[in-house]
Amino acid sequence: MSTRLGETKENSLGTLMKIIRYESSTDIDVEFLDDFHCVKEHQVYVNFKRGAIKNPYDKSVYGIGYIGEGQYGVSKKDPRLIARYSAWRNLLGRVYCEKTGHRHIPYIGCEVCEEWHNYQNFSEWYETHMYQVGTERMHIDKNILHEGNKIYSPENCIIVPQSINEIFHTSLRKTKDLDLPYTIRRTDSNRYSVLYRGHSVGVYDTVEDAENAYLRAKREYIKNKVNEFKDELPKYIQEILLNW
Numbered sequence: 709m710s711t712r713l714g715e716t717k718e719n720s721l722g723t724l725m726k727i728i729r730y731e732s733s734t735d736i737d738v739e740f741l742d743d744f745h746c747v748k749e750h751q752v753y754v755n756f757k758r759g760a761i762k763n764p765y766d767k768s769v770y771g772i773g774y775i776g777e778g779q780y781g782v783s784k785k786d787p788r789l790i791a792r793y794s795a796w797r798n799l800l801g802r803v804y805c806e807k808t809g810h811r812h813i814p815y816i817g818c819e820v821c822e823e824w825h826n827y828q829n830f831s832e833w834y835e836t837h838m839y840q841v842g843t844e845r846m847h848i849d850k851n852i853l854h855e856g857n858k859i860y861s862p863e864n865c866i867i868v869p870q871s872i873n874e875i876f877h878t879s880l881r882k883t884k885d886l887d888l889p890y891t892i893r894r895t896d897s898n899r900y901s902v903l904y905r906g907h908s909v910g911v912y913d914t915v916e917d918a919e920n921a922y923l924r925a926k927r928e929y930i931k932n933k934v935n936e937f938k939d940e941l942p943k944y945i946q947e948i949l950l951n952w
Contacts, residue, residue: 712753716741719759721766727756740765746777769797770804773825780831792838796830799848799860818850821861833862841940844869852876852948866945872933875926892918905929927952 713730719740729737733753740746744765755761762768764775773796775782783789802815824830840846846867850860857864888894892902892915900918901911904925912918934941934949941949 712736715756717756717759719761719763719766721763721768723763723766725756725761725763727753744777767825769827770800772804772820773797773800773827776826776828778828778831780828780835782827792831792834793827795834795848796824796827799824799830803860818858818860821859823862824860837867839867839940839942841869841937844871846870847873849873849876852952866948868945868949869937869941872930872937872949875930875933888915889919889922891922 713727716724716726718724724741725738726741727736728739728747729749730753736751736753736756737747737749738751738756738761740748740763742763742765746764748761748763751761764777767774780792781789782793800820803818803820824833838846847870848860848865849868850857850864852866852868852873854864888900891904892900895901895911899911899913900915902909902918902922902925904922907925909921909925910918912921930949930952934946938946
């Protein structure tokens with residue numbers, strides 16, 4: 709049995725591991741021979757032979773995310789831990805899951821910063837910034853701080869209620885079939901009518917005037933939303949939204 713000391717084996721995700729202490733078949737220490745050299749103590753030899761010992765640094769989530777070592781665990785029972793892990797996993801999935809991520813145009817060309825590939829780092833940011841507004845779903849947004857941003861990172865992201873985040877999904881982008889932004893229509897008198905959230909905000913002589921009217925209506929709607937949630941939104945979030 710002493711010959712088992714120093715024995716190597718790849719685990720199920722292909723990371724080489726080595727027995728560095730062998731007390732008995734039910735008490736071994738295993739070191740993973742990667743950049744992190746994590747040691748898992750008091751393991752069972754049969755699991756080592758099966759490659760069933762998990763390395764916290766294996767990129768087990770969409771081939772890029774890993775749990776890491778630290779205070780932030782994963783749970784199937786604690787709702788708060790489930791919510792935090794789901795937020796991280798969903799974030800990676802939007803960008804890196806080939807089956808679902810690239811079906812959504814807004815995520816094409818996006819990245820998650822390397823720091824957030826580690827669940828421990830993401831969790832620390834999430835716990836610091838997470839809050840709740842009523843029964844709203846809370847969204848991690850990458851565009852409100854920096855319009856057009858493509859990188860999910862601590863510097864670029866904030867957490868906002870779904871109803872506020874949806875405001876920023878609507879923009880003055882042009883459609884494939886029209887030379888006008890999709891909220892603006894040319895009238896029979898060759899002027900320009902503009903809608904915001906299904907309501908008319910006037911008819912204007914130029915496209916520029918119509919676009920400005922749309923943006924004024926959008927800012928006013930944001931202001932009203934911030935006022936609606938003012939007792940629950942953190943002050944810095946209110947300032948970010950009102951300064952948009």
